[in-house]
Amino acid sequence: MNERTDEPAPEMDVLIERLGRMVEEDGLSRTVGRILGVLLISDTPLSFTVLAQRLTISRGGLSSNTRLLQEMGLIERVAMPGSRQDYFQVPANVWRIQVERQMKRDAKARAHVEAVLSRGDALPDRARERLATLVAILSRSDGLNVETLALLEEGRL
Incomplete structure (x- = not known):
């Protein structure tokens, strides 16, 4: 943040816009990413009015997107x-x-795929292989997420 104007420094503006684009690529609105970006670089809570002015978005747009971000944690x-x-x-x-949310999402996906795999021989061999690989990837991801949570808890991340 620029101490004199309380506005983000130019490189932070770039970060805010890039976060907006990244979130948009994941299917959410660019505004969601921009709001998150502004709040990630702020040392203090920001008012609804300041967010609306800083991002030049309508109060309605800000309201619906902040609600979504709150629901996401x-x-x-x-x-x-x-x-x-x-x-x-x-x-x-x-x-x-966020790591816990990802773990829940992955566990649900893994359970669905495992249920399909357990139903017998209804799948072609190649499809069965692909789904088995997906289960392995989700299991490995879960292990890494458990490790990440431990590192966060220990203050090492």
Whole structure:
């Protein structure tokens, strides 16, 4: 952040826009990524008004996208003493929340694929191989995520 203007430095603007594009590639709105980017680089919670002005987006667009980010656990609404506005920040445990979400998603996918594989010989051999590989990848990913959670808990990440 630029201390004099409380606006992001130019390189941070680039980061905010790139996060927007990355999130958009994953099927969410670019605005979701931009909001997350602004909050990731902010040392303090930002008000709804400041977010809307900084990102030059409508209040309606900001409202729906902050709601989505809250549901995903990526941001949280906080109260500021003496203010009636909504303020937002990235929770301290945001990365733990996201790793746990990924683990749940992967476990659900793995269970579905394993159920299909357990139904017998209805699948062609090549399809069975591909699905077995997917189960192996999801299992390996789970192991890495468990390791990541331990490192986060120990403060080593």
